[in-house]
Amino acid sequence: MILIADGGATKTSWCFSDKGDTPGMISTGGINPYFRTTEDIIQEWKKSSFSQLSGKVEQVFFYGSGVVDARKAQVISEALFSFFPTAEIEVQSDLLAAARATLGKKEGIACILGTGSNSCQYDGKKITTHIPPLGFILGDEGSGAGLGKQLVSDYLKKIMPSELLEQFQARYPLEYTEFLNRVYNQGKPNQFLAGFVPFLKENIHKSYCAGLVRRAFESFMTRNVEQYKGLEKQSICFVGSVAFHFQEQLRNVLLERNMVPGVILQEPLLKLMEYHLQLKKYEQYY
Incomplete structure (x- = not known):
């Protein structure tokens, strides 16, 4: 067994x-x-x-x-x-x-887009190159924590469109100080921030939400995936809930950069x- x-x-x-x-x-x-x-x-x-x-x-x-x-x-x-x-x-x-899980015995780029983000170059047997993800403060571009951080920041600064701002406030009736306390004084702030990703998913048809997700994925590609050599010949695969639920947006970003989309798995x-x-x-x- x-x-x-x-x-x-x-x-x-x-x-x-x-x-x-x-x-x-x-x-x-x-x-x-x-x-x-x-x-x-x-x-x-x-x-x-x-x-x-x-x-x-x-x-x-x-x-x-x-x-x-x-x-x-x-x-x-x-x-x-x-x-x-x-x-x-x-x-x-x-x-x-x-x-x-995504490449098996084939070479390619494997990425994680979940609460955090990560990536590597794989030769079919082992990881050969790895760009450090750095966590949600210094890195984790494209992750649930990163998306949530931008969303909450835009809400508190009132950058978010008024219609979505009211919708967000009704769904998450937290005071300004409560947001700061959860992020800076309590444990697992990355998980707290990633908890706002469903709001993005439900409103992905709105240009603000689509743009936020798109920019996060573009940043992930620029700061992580594009650091690997030989991209034009390799599939770029993903595991994680963020990659799975926003796979349409993810594939579009890849194709626009002439990258080869590969397998996308939730788990x-x-x-x-x-x-x-x-x-x-x-x-x-x-």
């Missing part, structure tokens, strides 16, 4: 399959090794339904945010080992997950399962 995890900031989605049958799904809390210890993770997972898989799992592939080096990967791999001591365990970044999990099952068949054959 193969067990694959897509670990995000707020939740971790798990998919397990035996010999290519219909995958089963499990959901647990978000895991980021920057803020969690191995023991902390173990205690949380003990509350999940992992026990039903004990002794059945042969391979575990965990992809997550915050997995930026071997030390962070070890935090998660040791927790996994306590549940699956006989399994082969691999812990990788969510960026490699995006590359494997990578099922495609990752497909990737690993095919890889396992290949290894068994050869």
Whole structure:
């Protein structure tokens, strides 16, 4: 049996399959090794339904945010080992997950546009070049946090058209000081700001919203994707809710820059399962 995890900031989605049958799904809390210890993770997972898989799992592939080096990967791999001591365990970044899910064994550019943003150049086996995303204060262009930051700023400065301003105020009846408190004094301001993206989606037919999204994607391309060499020959693929829900706008920006739009997925999990099952068949054959 193969067990694959897509670990995000707020939740971790798990998919397990035996010999290519219909995958089963499990959901647990978000895991980021920057803020969690191995023991902390173990205690949380003990509350999940992992026990039903004990002794059945042969391979575990965990992809997550915050997995930026071997030390962070070890935090998660040791927790996994306590549940699956006989399994082969691999812990990788969510960026490699995006590359494997969208490109498989082909070379290309893989991007994440979700709460945050990220990108890399992939040679079909590994990430070869990576432009640092820098987080929503210094970077994260095109992300949910970035879109939300611009939207809230335009609302508070009254740059937003009056019709949308009234609509926004009715939907989010927060005072000026409440916005500032949530962004500067409370935890997870990036998630707070990304929470306003549905407003953009619902009003994407309005020129203001369409323009805001378009400029964010143009900035992402200029400051990230266009830094990679050989773009004219490679597909540019995306994973994440922002890319998925605004894929029409995203494809238009790509085409206008003579870039090749590739696969756009809301979530990578099922495609990752497909990737690993095919890889396992290949290894068994050869």
